[in-house]
Amino acid sequence: MYYAVVRREIGGAKRLGRVQGQTQGILGRCLLCISLAPPAAAKRQVGWVICLEKVHQPRTPNKLVVCWTGKMDYIKNVIKDKKSEVVLFSSTAIALYGYDQGMMSLINTNYDYLDTMGIAEEDPLVGVIVSVYYLGCAVGAVLASYIGDVRGRRASIFACLAVTSLGNLLMFIAGLGFSRGAMTLMFMGRIVMGLGVGGIDAVIPTYSSELNEEGGRGRALAQEFQSNIFGLNMAFAINLAVTNGLGKENQWAWRIPIIAMQVYPVLLLSFIYRLPESPRWCIFHDREDDAHTALVDIYGEDMASEKLDDLKKAHDEESAHSIGYSDMIFPSGQQFHETIVTVMGQVNQALTGYGAVSVYGPQIFGLLGFDVSTAEYLTQGNYISYFFLMTFAWLYIEHVGRRFLMVTGAFGIAICFGILTILGGLAMNSDRFGISNLTVAIPGSIVLYVATGLFGIGWLSEVWLIPTEIFPSTSRAQGAAISVVIWGIANFAVTLLTPIGFNNLNYWLFLVLAVTNLFAGWWTWAYSPETGGRSFEANQAFFADSKEQNTWLVTRVNKGEFRHLPRGKEGDGVDGERQPLLAADGA
Numbered sequence: 001m002y003y004a005v006v007r008r009e010i011g012g013a014k015r016l017g018r019v020q021g022q023t024q025g026i027l028g029r030c031l032l033c034i035s036l037a038p039p040a041a042a043k044r045q046v047g048w049v050i051c052l053e054k055v056h057q058p059r060t061p062n063k064l065v066v067c068w069t070g071k072m073d074y075i076k077n078v079i080k081d082k083k084s085e086v087v088l089f090s091s092t093a094i095a096l097y098g099y100d101q102g103m104m105s106l107i108n109t110n111y112d113y114l115d116t117m118g119i120a121e122e123d124p125l126v127g128v129i130v131s132v133y134y135l136g137c138a139v140g141a142v143l144a145s146y147i148g149d150v151r152g153r154r155a156s157i158f159a160c161l162a163v164t165s166l167g168n169l170l171m172f173i174a175g176l177g178f179s180r181g182a183m184t185l186m187f188m189g190r191i192v193m194g195l196g197v198g199g200i201d202a203v204i205p206t207y208s209s210e211l212n213e214e215g216g217r218g219r220a221l222a223q224e225f226q227s228n229i230f231g232l233n234m235a236f237a238i239n240l241a242v243t244n245g246l247g248k249e250n251q252w253a254w255r256i257p258i259i260a261m262q263v264y265p266v267l268l269l270s271f272i273y274r275l276p277e278s279p280r281w282c283i284f285h286d287r288e289d290d291a292h293t294a295l296v297d298i299y300g301e302d303m304a305s306e307k308l309d310d311l312k313k314a315h316d317e318e319s320a321h322s323i324g325y326s327d328m329i330f331p332s333g334q335q336f337h338e339t340i341v342t343v344m345g346q347v348n349q350a351l352t353g354y355g356a357v358s359v360y361g362p363q364i365f366g367l368l369g370f371d372v373s374t375a376e377y378l379t380q381g382n383y384i385s386y387f388f389l390m391t392f393a394w395l396y397i398e399h400v401g402r403r404f405l406m407v408t409g410a411f412g413i414a415i416c417f418g419i420l421t422i423l424g425g426l427a428m429n430s431d432r433f434g435i436s437n438l439t440v441a442i443p444g445s446i447v448l449y450v451a452t453g454l455f456g457i458g459w460l461s462e463v464w465l466i467p468t469e470i471f472p473s474t475s476r477a478q479g480a481a482i483s484v485v486i487w488g489i490a491n492f493a494v495t496l497l498t499p500i501g502f503n504n505l506n507y508w509l510f511l512v513l514a515v516t517n518l519f520a521g522w523w524t525w526a527y528s529p530e531t532g533g534r535s536f537e538a539n540q541a542f543f544a545d546s547k548e549q550n551t552w553l554v555t556r557v558n559k560g561e562f563r564h565l566p567r568g569k570e571g572d573g574v575d576g577e578r579q580p581l582l583a584a585d586g587a
Helices: 068-080 082-107 111-117 125-150 153-173 182-211 217-246 252-260 263-274 279-284 288-299 301-318 336-351 354-359 361-366 372-389 391-400 402-428 437-458 462-470 476-504 508-527 536-549 557-563
Strands: 002-010 013-021
Touching: 082 153, 082 182, 082 217, 082 252, 082 263, 082 288, 082 354, 082 361, 082 372, 111 125, 111 182, 111 252, 125 153, 125 182, 125 476, 153 182, 153 252, 153 263, 182 217, 182 279, 182 476, 217 252, 217 372, 217 391, 217 462, 279 288, 279 301, 288 301, 336 462, 336 476, 336 508, 336 536, 354 361, 354 437, 354 476, 361 372, 361 437, 372 391, 372 437, 391 402, 391 437, 402 437, 402 462, 402 508, 462 476, 462 536, 476 508, 536 557
Parallel strands: none
Antiparallel strands: 002 013
């Protein structure tokens, strides 16, 4: 009896499966060079089918010979694949935002940092320094979208990375060898870096989706946002290591995590020259030769001409339907309903409170009765759990839908924060009730870990995905910019008010977050349609019918058809899910 791992063609996608049986008749594909492997090559060896065709090495009876030539060719093809490069580049860029959150978590509690800035740990200015970054993000999103439309996606991304690097350097040198003006320079650094990161968050999803049209929309974006959590973990781990090694009184314990962030923009700036310009942008600016060159890089010579014709056709159709910001932000505009769904998605994400949990993690655990050191380690554990639980987001988002994950996530987080209110009260009054701290702190930590996981699964990527599915291609870039602007303003408010909540509400802050999560869950259930598994045209039908029926309630539009994923409809489902995020309609 022999075993073989075979590579089968199913619906155009290559999948792996294990086959058991006699060697005679087993047909597989070589996992090294992807060529057909003869039946005699199906002998078990580390679960591989090894190709023994003469084009690689002379066939040797009763032996398995590893095809190193095929293996190296396969590795080279993966490295040179432009789609893989774009995904890797995009994921690394998105990690920048997560890194900043993890970086500021422990910097806010560093004694030398507070002394250099001339503020106390309870001073509201701690939150102001953190939050002005988000205002920079809001402005950067608009500027980067404009540059991306006028000068090109790559030029916009290059500018954003350079600005991010500059802002990071300003933060690093704030108070380095001088004290006067340290806070001013730190403010400038936070704002400048926000301009860069906000621009990246607005342009990168547009760019990556225009260069990569394959795969499920939800799964692809959820996987990219998992790298955001990787950045969060990396920053906090560096912070924790240098803090424990140098102590909270040492200035390098907060400067090293800041300057370490330079790895991201410098690495990406050195790599961006390898990436092609967006062919859709080239067509829009009548640069057909450049568009063809980019398409050859991405799809190869055989498919480039066909893709070019599709983009030209889509461009001709779009030219007659120009949509501006005025059509999106005023009630009389044709895209106003879609804009409100986008805006409220970002507002509700902020109301879950996880911008605060990411930035002020140790202080959150402190409300459960933990000492500073233990709270910091538990925060790192929470971020690691967050990263791995995020896997469930891209496993389930295409099967149960965005709306289901968001609604259940918000209500689940509300329940968790309700429990944490009780546990926080018991921790604060443990001496009065004769309760040990660990009796309350351990279950409290478990509940907070669960709440963080629910946020990652239900809210981290979904609110960024929905705008790409409801706006026409002529206004998706503007929709992405509006999304980042609202995200910046909302998180500015949350990170500004959270330290005030710590100082005045203590554990009652959990109750506030429970109520805001209930609101987020209710609003999403009432007004946010299920956009997964549907084409852009199908999603537009919801807004058209909503206007015709004079209601925004999802349960009333078309008898609640958009409460869930489409069921058994030809042309929707998987086909709708696999339509490009931000590529031209009809392309």
